Amino acid sequence: MRRAALAAMIFALAVPAARAQLPFLSGQDGGKPIAIEAENGIEWQQNNHVYIARGHAKATRGDGSVTADTLYAFYRPAGAQPQPKPVSSSEKGDPFSGGSTEIYRLEAVGNVRFTTPTQTLTGEHGVYDVDDALLVVTGDNLKLDTPRQTITARDSLEWYDAKQLAVARGDAVATREDRSVRADVLTAIVEKGPNGASRISRINANGNVIVSSPGQIARADAGVYNLDTGMATLSGRVRLTRGDNELRGRYAVVDLNRNVSRLLSAPPGDEVASDRPGRVEGLLVPRRKPDGDAR
Numbered sequence: 001m002r003r004a005a006l007a008a009m010i011f012a013l014a015v016p017a018a019r020a021q022l023p024f025l026s027g028q029d030g031g032k033p034i035a036i037e038a039e040n041g042i043e044w045q046q047n048n049h050v051y052i053a054r055g056h057a058k059a060t061r062g063d064g065s066v067t068a069d070t071l072y073a074f075y076r077p078a079g080a081q082p083q084p085k086p087v088s089s090s091e092k093g094d095p096f097s098g099g100s101t102e103i104y105r106l107e108a109v110g111n112v113r114f115t116t117p118t119q120t121l122t123g124e125h126g127v128y129d130v131d132d133a134l135l136v137v138t139g140d141n142l143k144l145d146t147p148r149q150t151i152t153a154r155d156s157l158e159w160y161d162a163k164q165l166a167v168a169r170g171d172a173v174a175t176r177e178d179r180s181v182r183a184d185v186l187t188a189i190v191e192k193g194p195n196g197a198s199r200i201s202r203i204n205a206n207g208n209v210i211v212s213s214p215g216q217i218a219r220a221d222a223g224v225y226n227l228d229t230g231m232a233t234l235s236g237r238v239r240l241t242r243g244d245n246e247l248r249g250r251y252a253v254v255d256l257n258r259n260v261s262r263l264l265s266a267p268p269g270d271e272v273a274s275d276r277p278g279r280v281e282g283l284l285v286p287r288r289k290p291d292g293d294a295r
Contacts, residue, residue: 034060039057040054051073056069070108070110072106074106074107107127108127120145121144124139125137134159142154148200154171155169156168164198167186167187170184172185176227180210181225182211185207189204202225207222209234218234219238220234222236231253231255234253238251248263252264
């Protein structure tokens with residue numbers, strides 16, 4: 001227990017505030033050290049320049065934290081050139097002989113959970129590259145929960161801290177109440193409010209886009225969903241389906257709040273490269289009375 005506690009103290013001192021800007025461990029707490037704890041102890045491999053916390057490991061900075069079965073923190077001398085990958089266990093290096101150090105890579109393995117007061121990101125494996133300010137989470141049960149929406153994905157969830165972008169890849173779905181946006185890739189643009197809290201303001205969708213709202217489904221090649229207005233703009237091979245009725249065109253604006261859609265043959269101002277103007281097509285199926293007469 002004493003060795004584990006000592007390692008936790010060293011880990012906290014080894015993380016300079018200017019370098020470790022992990023979004024789930026920074027926010028308003030960038031000037032605070034990281035505290036780490038684990039049920040099965042913390043190992044300090046000085047030759048490999050890594051701290052390893054095992055067993056319900058948890059790293060905390062202010063009101064942000066990351067938990068996992070195992071946490072790895074790779075460090076180097078402060079101001080050293082970025083390293084393309086962690087030092088291999090087969091490499092023999094000299095321990096750092098004192099001086100300031102910095103964490104350049106944090107890796108979480110098994111039951112991974114990144115948490116802030118407004119966001120929770122879960123998966124099975126997470127890697128944060130400090131130099132690129134890039135967090136990538138993979139594995140089963142990928143999910144990002146915020147107060148306004150939930151985003152899930154099959155392949156990966158990525159966070160680009162410098163750009164304030166979250167990217168979900170592989171059958172990605174963003175859900176808010178009874179509305180959802182599904183695509184091969186979803187890119188969420190994050191904005192910070194006056195109080196410093198982060199929120200998703202817009203979602204860009206690419207590849208096999210499906211926008212669902214009560215009573216209506218819209219499909220397209222690409223789309224943009226504005227969460228503030230509830231408006232989804234779709235382009236490409238657009239299809240709007242309500243029951244047995246379907247409309248087809250190249251551009252659509254869908255108001256998910258009012259459940260009103262407008263379909264066009266082409267985006268406004270875009271000329272159709274054809275001998276004749278493009279047209280909106282539709283298949284409208286009449287409702288029938290129980291006795292078979294059309295209504």
